[in-house]
Amino acid sequence: MTPTFYELLDYAARWVHVIAGIMWVGNSMLFNWLDRTLAPPSRPEDGLQGESWLLHSGGFYFVEKTQLVGQPLPRTLHWFKWQAYTTWISGAVLLVAVYYAGGRAALADPTVAALSHGAAVAIGISAIVLGVGLYEAVQRAVGPRAPAAATTILVVAFVVMVYALTHLLSGRAAFLHVGAMLASIMAGNVAMTIIPSQRDLVKSVAGEGRADPAIAARAKRVSINNNYITFPVIALMVSAHFPSVYSHRWSWLLLLVIVATGAAVRHLMNVRFTTPWWRSALVGTVAASAVVLYALMAMGVPAATSAAAANVPSVVTFAEARHVIDRRCAACHSLQPADSSFGAAPSGVAFDLPAQIQLHAPRIRERAVVTRTMPPANKTHITEQERAILGRWIAQGAMVP
Template sequence: MGAYLLEWLSLFFRWFHVIAGVAWIGASFYFVWLDLSLRKPPQWKTDKGISGDLWAVHGGGFYEIAKYKLEPEEMPKTLHWFKWEAYTTWLTGAAMMSIVYYANATAYLIDPSKVPFTSIGAIATSLLFLFGSYFIYEVIVRSHLGKNAFIFSTLIFILLVIASWGSYQLFSDRASFIHIGAILGTVMVGNVFFGIMPAQRALVDCVRRGEKPGKEVAELALQAKNRSLMNNYFTLPLIFTMISNHYPMMYAHEKGWLVLVFVGIITATARHYFNQKHLGHKKTTLLGYSSRINCIINYLDAT
C-alpha cells in the first residue's frame, strides 16, 4: 500500500512540477526576450520616462508594450506579479526529490560502490550538498565579485564543474544529474525570492508613496535584472537535468560528470545564441549542438 501511494504522489507532483515549470520557464523566456527586443522609443515616450518600447502582433491584434526606466507616471490599478510560478516549481520539485530519491534512497540515491551511506546519512549529505552550494552562490552574488559579469560567470561555471564532479563521488549516477538540476533550480528560485522580488517590492513601494526611486532602488532593480538574466541562462541546462533519467547512456557513462559539464556548456550557449538574436545580432552563427554532444561522448568513450 505504501509503494502504491508513493506512485500516486509521484504522478501528481511530477505533473504539477512540469506544469509549474513550463509556466515559469515560459515567463523567463518571454521577459528576457522582451527586455532584449525593446528599442529606443520616440521622444514623446522618452519624456514620459519610457526607456524602451515594442510593437507586436498576436491573436488577431496589435500590442504596444512600453518599459519605464524606473517608475510610471502613476501606479496602475492592476499590477501583475510573476513569482508563484517559480515558488511552485521549486516546491513541487522538492516534493519529487523527497518521493523518488529520499523515500527510496537505497534504490535511487545511494551507490554502495562509491559511498556506503545509510539512508539518513545519504539524505543529510544530499541536503547539505544542495543548500551548501546555494549558500556559496549567494555569498558570491552579493559580494563585489558579483558585480563583474565576467568574473562572476567564470566563478559560477567553475563551482558547477566542481559540483558535477562532487555529486558523482557521493551519489548514484542518476541522482548525480538530478542534484545538479536541483542546485540550478534552487539558485533560480533563490534569485527570485532574495533578489528579484525585493527589488520589485522596493520599486512599487516608492511609486505608491509618490516618491522618486533613489540610487539604492535603482541598484536593486539592476541586480534583479542581472539575476533574471542568470536564470535565463540556467533554464536549458536545468530542463536537461530534470529529464536526464530518460538518458542512462549519459548519466551512466564512466565520465558522466564531464558529459554533464559539456551538455551544460552547449545548452547555455544555445540560450546565448537566442539572446543575441533577440538583440538583433544577425551574424550570430548556431553551432551544431547535437552533433557536438555525440562527438564529446565518442571522445570520452575512446579515452
C-alpha cells in the same frame, strides 16, 4: 506509506512541476524576447523605454515598457513569481517522493560509493543548501565589486560540486541533484533578489522613498545568471531517461559538456537579434557538443567483462540466461513483482514470459551488460559473470526454444 501512495504523489507532483516550470520558463523567455526586440518608443516624452506590437489569440497586443516616472502606480499590477515558487515547491516534493522517502529511484549506489540511504539523503540536501548559500554569498559579497572573479569562483565551485556528487550518489540522482541545486539558485534569485528589487521599484514609484540602485544592479546580474542557467537545468531534469549518460564512468565530464552546451545555446539565442551569424554558430555548437559527447561516451565504455566472460560457456542457452533474469531482474520486472517499490513492470518491461525477455534483448544488453544501469544500484547483486552470460546469449542471437 505504501508504494502506491508514493507513485501517485510522484505523478501529481511531476504534473504540477512540469506545468509550473513551463509557465516560469515561458514567462521569462517571453519577457527576455520582449526586452530584446522592443522598438524605440513613438512617444519618448512620457518616459517610455520601448514598445512592441504582438499578434496572438485573435487580437493585437500593444506593449509599452516604462519606468512610470512621475506617473501614478496602476491599480492592478501583475507580478510573476508564483510560477517560480510552485516549480520549486513541487520539485522539492518530487525529490522526497522519488529519492528520499519513496524509494522510487536509487539514491545511494554501492558501485559508486558505499553510503547508507540516510547518508546519501544528507549529501543530496546539503549539496543543494550549500550550493544556494555559496552562490548567494559570492554574488552579494564579490559580485558587485569584481563580477569576473565572482563568476570564476562560482564556475570552479560548480565543477567541484559536480565531481563530488557524481562520485557519491547514483548517476541519475547525481544529475538530478545538480539540476535541483541550479534550479534552487534560480528560485532563490527570484525570492531573495528579483522580487525584493521589484518591491523597491514599486515603492519608489508610489513615492515611498528612492529606489536602491545597488539592489537593482544585483537583480540585473542574477537575472542574467538565471537566463543562462535555464537551459542547462532543463537538460539535467530530463537526463533521467538517459542511463548511458548519467551512469557513464565519466558522467561528471558529460554533465559539464551538457551544461556548457545549454548555456552556449542560450547565449546564441540571446544575441540572435544583433548577431547575423547566430544560426551557423548554433548549429556548430550543437554539432560540436554532440561529437564531443559521442566521443567521450564511446571511449569510456567500461572495459567489457572480459575476465568474467572467460568463465562463461561458449554457447549460452536460453535456460541459463533466464536463470539470471529470474534471479536478478524478475523481482521488479514482473506483473506481480516481489519488489514493488517501483510498481509492476517498471517502464512497461516485464520478463515473465520467454517472448518478453527476447523482445527486450537489445535493451537488456544496453542496461545490464554495457551501461550496467540495471539492476538499479545493483539492488539484486548481479555478478559480472551473470552480466557476461546475458551478453553472450544476446550476442548469439537471443534465441528462445
